[in-house]
Amino acid sequence: MSGWSLLVHALPAQVLAVVLLGGAGLVFLAGALGLFRRAGTRPEPWQPTSAIVTGGVYRVTPNPMYVGMALVYAAVALAVGSPLAMALLPAAILVVHRGILREERYLERKFGDEYVAYRARVRRWL
Template structure:
């Protein structure tokens, strides 16, 4: 028996309900709270090398973030993780990293650690990467595999997740 009913495609998306930038912000404020509760020495952040490094890190992070946002803007793709992607980003900065926005946010997080002068912020980098990798990137990659199939498989085989 043939089914002649009209098939309406389900609106699939990554299922990441917490905006990823919020994960970075919450982690930062958690590091500030930890510094108040259990202070760690941060004198090394006041060195001349640290002051110079923070501006270089900010510039790299901003350049990477703006490049990634530009790719989304010109392709009219969405940044909202609970909406379906219109296209797979594979050119520009996406030819070097599958997740340049998250990498840029991590770089900016590191720069803020230099500006704030908080060792806890540096210690939170690894847990932050774990959460982003587990909660955000894994879900997004599963979605992109469903949505773009072999095209995403080829892309994933050529371009690394972070760098």
């Protein structure tokens, strides 16, 4: 098989991966933002929060926006064919993880046992 033929056969799989990863990422992001809006609280982690959101995508992970961003990042890296971008994804996730730990401390101080019970039910990432 020639290089061109391999590219043509591989392209649908790459497109499917991009669509699935990007689509899943957007579902996580949109679902989380919608739930924050309905709860009347801010989604920005640097802003004070007034409620714990535990329904919808938050039943799967307490960090659906970060999961969504990581999935979209992976989709974009695949779409542009950048092995370097894919190789940097774990480092980006590690940086985000440090922020998550800070957010968890804040939420535990603010909401106490309610937040501790929620975190006991849901895994940090997926």
